[in-house]
Amino acid sequence: MQLDENLPTATATAAPAVSMKLLLRDAGIGIALVLLILFFALTTDHFLSPNNISNILTQITINLILAIGMTFVILIGGIDLSVGSMLAFCAVVGGSVLTIPDLSVFQAVSLATLAAVGTGALCGFLNGWISAFWGLPSFIVTLGMLNIARGAALQVTDARTIYSFPPSFNAFGSQMIYGVPVVFLIALALVAIAWFVLSKTVFGRLLYGIGNNEEAVRLAGHSLMTYKIAAFTIAGVLVGIAAMVYMARLNIASPIIGIGFELNAIAAVIIGGTSLSGGRGSVIGTLLGACIIGVLANGLILFGLSDFMRQLITGVVIILAVIIDKYRERITAA
Amino acid sequence: MxxxxxxxxxxxxxxxxxxxxxxxxxxxxxxxxxxxxxxxxxxxxxxxxxxxxxxxxxxxxxxxxxxxxxxxxxxxxxxxxxxxxxxxxxxLQVVHQEFNLLPFLSVAENIFIEHLPRNALGVVKRRDMNTRARTALDAIGLKDIDVRWPVERLGIAHRQLVEVARALMTExxxxxxxxxTATLTSRETERLxxxxxxxxxxxxxxxxxxxxxxxxxxxxxxxxxxxxxxxxxxxxxxxxxxxxxxxxxxGQQLQKEMTHSIGSSARSETVLSLVNFRHAQSPHEDGISFDLHKGEILGIAGLVGSGRTELLRAIFAAEPPLSGTLMRDGKPAALRSPRDAIRAGIGFVTEDRKEEGLILSMPIAANVTMASLADVSRAGLLDQRAENALTEKLGADLKLKYGGPGKNAATLSGGNQQKVVLAKWLARKPEILLLDEPTRGVDVGAKAEIYALIRRLAERGLALLVVSSELPELMTLCDRIMVMSQHRIVGSLPRAEFSEEKILTYAYQGEKRQTGH
Amino acid sequence: MKLFKLASVVALVAATALPTIAAAADKPVVGLVMKSLANDFFKNMLEGAEAHAKKRGDYELKAIGMQNETDFESQLNGVENFITQGVDAIVIAPADSRAMVAPLKKAIDAGITVVNFDVSLDEQAKKDAGLDLAFVGPDNRGGAKLAGESLAKALGEGGKVVIIEGNPGADNAAQRKLGFEDAIAAGKLNLLDSRTAHWETEEANSVFSTMLTAHPDIQGVMAANDSMAIGVIKALDAAGRPDIKVVGFDNVSAVQPLLKEGKLLATVDQFGSQMASDAIDKALAVVGGGPKLEGWVKTDIKLVTTDDVK
CATH class of the missing domain: 3.40.50.300 (P-loop containing nucleotide triphosphate hydrolases)
Structure with a gap:
């Protein structure tokens, strides 16, 4: 007697076609990276030199770390616009601790790490809690945090740059292992941990679930608030780590660093194939996305393109990535 | 046919x-x-x-x-x-049941939205428009509404009448x-x-x-x-x-379908009882009261909008209930969230599979284990093998036709998707299962399988509360049917007294009493 | 407004006659419009001005800043607020050399003494608006030339250099780039590349390390501010190229250790902390009936090298 007029029944797609599509979907971004590398390798002199490769790896490290955190947030359908400001805040808090006189290097560095990561976690927690508790869009809440964290960083330092960190800490930032920057290895380890958390744990499963269908997850008896807060807090923790890496690499902490970094992090995540509407994507994609941005920034300089053209082309690539993302969405929906 | x-x-x-x-x-x-x-x-x-x-x-x-x-x-x-x-x-014009009004525009703008009166420069002639809208509203007796108000300010009944006024603008x-008349009071109905x-x-x-x-x-x-x-x-x-x-x-033919009677497995223990239970949308202070017994299949019939879905959602605490008592195994239970309800042994197969029941773009296994992740994980780590095993076991139990636990839920037909939703709850081994339109969008074969499954669950001692708009479905399945109207239970029929006429009479009588005819 | 000015002149005259009593009530008000206070350079400048106000004690200082280097809207609003409040003088470091012309014209028409310092307003824009306004400030171009010349001296003719520029579109960035280019021409240096790093340490680090890959034969770097010079020096540390020489601009405190270690060859001090107070002095002189300022009143600049730190 019941006739359903709105739900045409879904039919199973043929299995081989699906796997072929999936392959194309997941490998697409990797193929793009390889093509980009090939292009610069053929058109410029030094692109594939060991020095330049380690340069690129150093250059993408901070963006990659921030983008890992951003992946968690975007996966649940949120956005975090405050990471750039939070980076400055975490750095000046960490930097202040790092320059406390009469501490051993070990003490200073561990306390500073604790302070920077703690600051990031606190800001991230507030982002998550405020948006989950009051049901506010994270876009607005983190826009607020963008100003709060920047203001706090300026207030704490009275707008002054902090420097004179322990020399061994400064040296750590440019350390290499077989030509690979140590800071990049740290970022890579974070990618591995994030991948594990997202794909192998109950927590990760529920983040994907929330991004796809919040109501279904809630009705399955899970507290949305807990997971949303956790995702933002993780993003904050990663900002704290990125702040330590920033200081190790550049040996200063200033309240005006990191302006606009959130946009690069978001770009890496989106280019990496994570859907802005949440629920789909991976941190491996984010790694590739960050690589594409880094390779592009580096390669275009080697190519001899002007600053303005460089910015223009980076913009084109971001838009292309989102178009591809749209196309991918259609493939999955089919 | x-x-x-x-x-x-x-x-x-x-x-x-x-x-x-x-x-x-x-x-x-x-x-x-x-x-x-x-x-x-x-x-x-x-x-x-x-x-x-x-x-x-x-x-x-x-x-x-x-x-x-x-x-x-x-x-x-x-x-x-x-x-x-x-x-x-x-x-030919239609005044739709669901509203097509733009809430932030004025009543007049809504009435003229398709042909806004404008001057040579394309600027809307507001005064002219307002005057004509006034005339249109007066014509249908809506004298107490200012045409400059945003539609958002109007009550649902007035919106319906504005919709009528808009349709009348064109010959x-x-x-x-x-x-x-679904949203109108008796006075407005007369006017219409x-x-x-x-x-x-x-x-x-x-x-x-x-x-x-x-x-x-x-x-x-x-x-x-x-x-x-x-x-x-x-x-x-x-x-x-x-x-x-x-x-x-x-239809006579369908009435025959339920003539072969099935023995009830209902027992005497009450597993769920509501006393003056009321949710936010319920207009009645005395709320709703009834008992559900172990092994019983209790049906809820009623017209669309009679408050059946809202009742199930309130029992499951999907929206926190307003007042009244919910007793679980004879003890009052304060359920504040679906999590509490699930812990109290309640499962809820929602009306809308795509929006609330399933995560279509995630694997079948992930959907099946969504409510019982603790059983397929250790220290927060997912055990993929346990997950697949559980999915395969329940899949076999429910005769699920699927490509494998790793395939997305979107690849399944409607009937099989519904089985995945059922599997999700059965994985929790609930004692009470709330089912809202359990066979909507499901083909005949799968429907029969779902009926058989529901009966089997009842035999195992599960208490089932089934909301359905298909009377034959309720009459085939249930031990008892309650009829709801305007958020009240207006009648309750034991199996021996089932007849569609009786159910519909209750359903319409309730309506009549409310609208005052 | 005229009345206000008159009153303050009267007050000033009275103050000369009765030094102890009169001043408090009718102290002239100076509105100081700064650029980003989230920057050591302007921060120092503001603190210098505040100390100066306390020391002189014969005027009231009202200061406003902006959110960041490019946010000239808050400067615009600030100037308009000062006009409404009827301050006696506006002393301004304009965020944009063209956008600020119109509001300042308005202030002058309202009878307010305006002194433009730090960055000069665009000559053409001033002419178009019929605004005749003197500029009190350092010679960014001259300063950059000083720094560039010290690099040229160290490298000798034919030395290969790159420039790290400030924000494209910013007047001081353009002036400093011109100054560097002057030094390059004078010292017959070889300019390999010139790119912006938007005044930022991290970006300077990334951009310069890539430039170094493209041009491994770089011998010297001219950075348009010290923050970027820090990023460049860090890249040199990482690449193991202590042979490459770097000059900066601004003489911020964070480069002091680098000067000491010889990693930074030279930087330029524009005495920022005094620049605002100098401009205020000049404004008060005009308010007090002194002659109108004309043309470009240059403030001190000085090349700072390792020798100055030791």
Whole structure:
């Protein structure tokens, strides 16, 4: 007697076609990276030199770390616009601790790490809690945090740059292992941990679930608030780590660093194939996305393109990535 | 299905005539032969149960849906609109059940939205527009509404009348009113009926879609009954009775289906009891009270909007209940969230699979284990093997047809998707299962399997609370059926007293009492 | 407004006659419009001005800043607020050399003494608006030339250099780039590449390390501010190229250790902390009836090298 007029029944797609599509979907971004590398390798002199490769790896490290955190947030359908400001805040808090006189290097560095990561976690927690508790869009809440964290960083330092960190800490930032920057290895380890958390744990499963269908997850008896807060807090923790890496690499902490970094992090995540509407994507994609941005920034300089053209082309690539993302969405929906 | 034309008396000079309209959506037959003729100046009632095909028919008439076959003529000429605009140009208009008003624009702007009066520069002539809107509202007796108010400020009944006013702005030959009184109070209903009478005198034909038989008898000249997407009968109102129409809506054949009786597995222990239980939408202070027993299948019947879904959601604490007591195994239980409800051994198969039940773009296994992740993980780490094993075990149990636990839920047919939702709850081994329209969008074969499963669960001692708009479904499955109307339980029937007439009588009586007819 | 000015002149005259009593009530009000206070350079400048106000004690200082280097809207609003409040003088470091012309014209028409310091307003824009306004400030171009010349001296003719520029579109960035280019021409240096790093340490680090890959034969770097010079020096540390020489601009405190270690060859001090107070002095002189300022009143600049730190 019941006739359903709105739900045409879904039919199973043929299995081989699906796997072929999936392959194309997941490998697409990797193929793009390889093509980009090939292009610069053929058109410029030094692109594939060991020095330049380690340069690129150093250059993408901070963006990659921030983008890992951003992946968690975007996966649940949120956005975090405050990471750039939070980076400055975490750095000046960490930097202040790092320059406390009469501490051993070990003490200073561990306390500073604790302070920077703690600051990031606190800001991230507030982002998550405020948006989950009051049901506010994270876009607005983190826009607020963008100003709060920047203001706090300026207030704490009275707008002054902090420097004179322990020399061994400064040296750590440019350390290499077989030509690979140590800071990049740290970022890579974070990618591995994030991948594990997202794909192998109950927590990760529920983040994907929330991004796809919040109501279904809630009705399955899970507290949305807990997971949303956790995702933002993780993003904050990663900002704290990125702040330590920033200081190790550049040996200063200033309240005006990191302006606009959130946009690069978001770009890496989106280019990496994570859907802005949440629920789909991976941190491996984010790694590739960050690589594409880094390779592009580096390669275009080697190519001899002007600053303005460089910015223009980076913009084109971001838009292309989102178009591809749209196309991918259609493939999955089919 | 053959079109039963025997009862359809034709009109000498029909304005609108439909012949054998058919429409399928994928595997689902929505219209299986609708034949209908409407004379000029006639008010024609269109009735039928939920899903009988009324909405599809309206969509066909206003150009949203294209029929697969059949012929329509309007004033003697072939009529096949491609868009609602087309339909309007030919003089056919629909006042929809769901509102198409723009909440932040003014009443006047909404009335004129399609033809905003403007000057040579394209600037809207606001004063002119407001004056004309005033006249339009006065004409239908809405004198107490300022045309400059945003629609958002109006109550739901007034919005419905503004919608009517908008439709009246264009001269129509045929006006279709889809459940126009659902949101109106008796005073406003009277007002609407007066408008309809006036239109009738001006020679406009009206198709009046309604659940309320008393309204149909009061207003209509003729009435057509749809069942399973086809015209069952078409009668002059003076030549039929309410009973006859209800029988026509229900169908004899389906009544037979439930004659083979099944032994009840209901036991005496009460597992769930509600005392004056009330949720935010319930208008009654005394709320709802009933008991559910172990092994019992308790059905809830009622018209759309009678508060059945809201009741289930409140029991599951999907929306926190307002007041009253919920007793679980005889002890009061304060359930504040679905998590609490699940911990109390309650599962909830929601009405809307896609929005609330499943995560379509995630694997079947992930969907099956969504409510029981603790069972397939250790220290927060997912055990993929345990997950797949659980999925395969339940899949076999439910005769799930699927490509593998790793395939996305979107690859399944409607029936199999519903089985995945059931599997999700069975994985929790609940003691109470709430089912909202458990076979919506499910084909006949899967339906039978789901029925069998529900009975088996009851035999195992599960208590089931089933909401369904399909009376035969409830009558086949349930040990007891409660009828809801306007957020109240207006009747309760033990299995021995089941009959569609009785259920519908309760359902409509409740309506009548509320609307004051 | 005129009345206000008159009153303050009267007050000033009175103050000369009765030094102890009169001043408090009718002290002239100076509105100081700064650029981003989130920057050591302007921060120092503001603190210098505040100390100066306390020391002189014969005027009231009202200061406003902006959110960041490019946010000239808040400067615009600030100037308009000062006009409404009827301050006696506006002393401004304009964020945009063209956008600020119109509001300052308005201030002058309202009878307010305006002194433009730090960055000069665009000559053409001033002419178009019919605004005749002197500029009190350092010679960014001259300063950059000083720094560039010290690099040229260290490298000798034919030395290969790159420039790290400030924000494209910023007047001081353009002036400093011109100054570097002057030094390159004078010292017959070879300019390999010139790119912006938007005044930022991290970006300078990334951009320069890539430039170094493209041009491994770089011998010297001219950075348009010290923050970027820090990023460049860090890249040199990482690449193991202590042979490459770097000059900066601004003489911020964070480069002091680098000067000491010899990693930074030279930087330029524009005495920022005094620049605002100098401009205020000049404004008060005009308010007090002194002659109108004309043309470009240059403030001190000085090349700072390792020798100055030791």
């Amino acid at each position: 053959n079109t039963n034309l025997a009862h359809v008396d034709s009109v000498a000079q029909p304005l609108l005539e439909l012949h054998d309209i058919r429409k399928r959506f994928g595997g689902t037959v929505a219209l299986a032969g609708v034949t209908l003729s409407v004379a000029p100046g006639e008010v024609h009632g269109l009735i039928g149960e939920n899903g009988a095909g009324k909405s599809t028919l309206i969509k066909v008439l206003c150009g949203i849906v294209k029929p697969d076959s059949g012929a329509i003529t309007l004033a003697g000429e072939a009529y096949a609109p491609h868009t609602p605009r087309d339909a309007k140009a030919r003089g 129509s030959r045929v006006l279709i009113l889809d459940e126009p 009926f007066a408008i309809i009478d006036d239109l009738r005198r001006r020679g406009v034909s009206i198709i009046f879609v309604s659940h309320h038989l008393d309204e149909v008898f009061k207003l209509c000249d003729r009435v057509t009954v749809l069942r399973n997407g086809e015209t069952v009968t078409s009668r002059r109102i003076g030549e039929t009775t309410q009973d006859e129409l209800v029988r026509a809506m229900v």
